[in-house]
Amino acid sequence: MSQPASSPHATAWTDHRVETWVGIMLRTGVLLAAAIVLIGGVLYLVHAHAAPRPDYTHFHAEPPAYTTLSGVFHGVAAFDPRAIIMLGLLVLIATPVARVGMCVVGFFFERDRLYVLVSIIVLLILLYSLFFH
Amino acid sequence: MDPLLFSLILLVSALAAGLLGALSGLGGGVVIVPLLTIVFHVDIHYAIGASLVSVIATSSGAAAAYVREGFSNIRVGMFLEIATTLGALVGAWLTTRVPTHAIGLVFGAVLLYSAYTSLRQHHDVLTRNPDALAVRLRLKGSLPTGTRDGQATHIDYVAQHVPAGFGLMTAAGVLSGLLGIGSGAVKVIAMDQAMRLPFKVSTTTSNFMIGVTAAASAGLYLRSGYLAPALAMPVMLGVLAGSLIGSRLLVRVHVRTLKIVFAFIIVALGVEMIASNLKGFL
Numbered sequence: 001m002s003q004p005a006s007s008p009h010a011t012a013w014t015d016h017r018v019e020t021w022v023g024i025m026l027r028t029g030v031l032l033a034a035a036i037v038l039i040g041g042v043l044y045l046v047h048a049h050a051a052p053r054p055d056y057t058h059f060h061a062e063p064p065a066y067t068t069l070s071g072v073f074h075g076v077a078a079f080d081p082r083a084i085i086m087l088g089l090l091v092l093i094a095t096p097v098a099r100v101g102m103c104v105v106g107f108f109f110e111r112d113r114l115y116v117l118v119s120i121i122v123l124l125i126l127l128y129s130l131f132f133h
Numbered sequence: 134m135d136p137l138l139f140s141l142i143l144l145v146s147a148l149a150a151g152l153l154g155a156l157s158g159l160g161g162g163v164v165i166v167p168l169l170t171i172v173f174h175v176d177i178h179y180a181i182g183a184s185l186v187s188v189i190a191t192s193s194g195a196a197a198a199y200v201r202e203g204f205s206n207i208r209v210g211m212f213l214e215i216a217t218t219l220g221a222l223v224g225a226w227l228t229t230r231v232p233t234h235a236i237g238l239v240f241g242a243v244l245l246y247s248a249y250t251s252l253r254q255h256h257d258v259l260t261r262n263p264d265a266l267a268v269r270l271r272l273k274g275s276l277p278t279g280t281r282d283g284q285a286t287h288i289d290y291v292a293q294h295v296p297a298g299f300g301l302m303t304a305a306g307v308l309s310g311l312l313g314i315g316s317g318a319v320k321v322i323a324m325d326q327a328m329r330l331p332f333k334v335s336t337t338t339s340n341f342m343i344g345v346t347a348a349a350s351a352g353l354y355l356r357s358g359y360l361a362p363a364l365a366m367p368v369m370l371g372v373l374a375g376s377l378i379g380s381r382l383l384v385r386v387h388v389r390t391l392k393i394v395f396a397f398i399i400v401a402l403g404v405e406m407i408a409s410n411l412k413g414f415l
Contacts, residue, residue: 019207026193026344034190034373041140041366048136054363059176059233061358068356085362089186089369093351095193096344103211114271118211122345125218130352133222 018106022099029095033088040084047081097126136363143173144367151191151375156382157395158336159251160343162188162314165368166240167402171409175364177233177240181313182359185347187372188315192344194373195380205337206274209292209330213302214345217320220306221349227311229357237410240312244403247318248396267292267328276331290331298328310350313359315343 065071066086075083100123107115134142146168154160162184169180199205228236267273272292279286292298301323308316317339324335354360 015207016203019205022207023196023199026196030190030193030373034370037366037370040362041370044363044366045137045140048363053134053136053139054361056173056175056179056361056364059178062361063358066360066362067358082362085366086360089360089362089365092186092189092193092369093348093355096189096348099193100211100214100345103207112271115208115211118208118215122211122214122218125215125222126345126349129218129222129225129349133225133353 015110018103018110021106022102025102026095026099029091029098033092033095036088036091037085038088040081040086040088043079043084044081093130097123097130100126140363140367143364144371146172147187147368147371148375148378151187151372151377152379152382153375153391153395153398154191154372155195155376155379157251157392159247159392159395159399160188160191160315160317160376162191162372163244163247163318164399164402165372166313167244167406169364169368170237171402171405177236178228178357178359179361179364181228181236182354182361183313183365183368185313185350185354186360186365186369188313189344189347189351190369190373191376192315192340192347194377196341196344199337199340202337203277204331204333205341206272206330206334207341208270209272209274209324209328209334210338210342212270212272213299213320213323214342216299216302217306217309217342217346218349220303220308221310221346222306222353224307224310224312225350225353227307228359229353231311234410234413236311237406237413239308241403241405241407241410243308243312243314243316243318244399244406248399248403250318250322251392251396251399262291262293264291264293264295266295270295272328274334276334288331290329290334293329294327298323301327306346306349309343309346310353313347313350313354315340315347317343 065075066082072083072086076087100119104116104119104123107119150164150168165184165187166180169175170177273290275287275289277287305316305319305323308319320339320342321335324330325332
């Protein structure tokens with residue numbers, strides 16, 4: 001897998017270099033998502049005192065404002081704390097998808113055609129699951 | 134209970150779950166669903182939604198550290214993600230069709246199984262037998278084993294039994310989508326037992342795959358309304374913080390004792406889930 005540091009290819013696109021970039025990207029995505037969720041959470045709790053706690057003991061599906069992209073974006077524009085939390089969760093869900101996208105590019109620069117194809121298949125399954133499933 | 138107090142209790146519980154999960158190597162995700170359903174009486178659909186986002190967060194948050202160590206194998210991971218994401222599509226779809234008590238029963242069984250695998254001893258059975266399919270798919274690598282005489286040493290490995298590993302990974306994906314967990318235990322079995330990859334490669338590559346696998350269920354969870362923002366918020370933040378703290382503390386605690394303690398907690402939760410859901414059927 002990873003080339004030793006003394007490798008003549010150390011400056012070219014290697015697995016280890018791709019993995020390092022992927023690791024940095026994943027961490028950035030998660031920290032960004034956590035920060036957005038935290039901001040939404042603090043706003044929610046500041047405003048939630050008056051309202052009763054939502055009932056989670058019976059499942060009744062969240063309203064469309066929190067189950068669709070357009071609903072969440074409208075909510076964020078209206079400064080709805082729960083929509084801001086959902087935006088953070090969407091950033092979190094997008095992070096591994098972006099990771100697979102980065103691997104497509106990384107394998108392309110490594111000239112590994114087989115794994116460009118494999119990562120494109122995974123990416124297509126993920127996009128299907130997010131938008132059509 | 135007022136929302137602030139409820140969120141704080143959830144945050145602290147999730148933090149403890151993430152901490153124990155990281156320290157024992159079992160992952161905090163597996164106890165989130167029983168914690169929410171048994172202790173907080175949350176419906177299992179909301180529970181698996183909150184668990185799924187926590188699992189994506191911990192997997193992605195830990196990946197940077199694993200990459201640095203150089204054990205994970207991105208080709209093995211990417212190839213097997215075809216299986217886990219397809220499985221997750223099926224699993225997530227099943228949550229909209231299968232009765233709640235059936236989900237609870239399967240969950241209980243997976244808890245017992247995870248506890249069992251966590252206590253098993255691991256022996257790497259490495260082979261350099263050039264399995265034709267694995268070589269064509271480049272499912273091989275070299276594992277750093279430390280240094281000798283100032284030189285970095287490593288062991289080369291080639292995956293075995295690729296179709297069996299692929300099949301087990303599909304099952305791991307179904308469980309992940311059905312239960313909102315990473316199903317790391319099944320992933321490790323597929324790589325470690327079936328494909329004969331070194332244990333360190335199996336565990337770190339499994340962790341690397343968990344985020345992508347879970348993301349394949351997230352779309353349907355979102356559209357089905359399983360992601361309750363005010364519930365997922367303290368759970369996700371707590372598990373993430375707990376697991377990040379846990380991975381820093383790892384060197385300073387006795388892992389074996391902790392593993393046994395955590396395994397007992399998991400067995401208790403598994404038995405309780407099976408019992409309460411069997412009652413629901415009768």
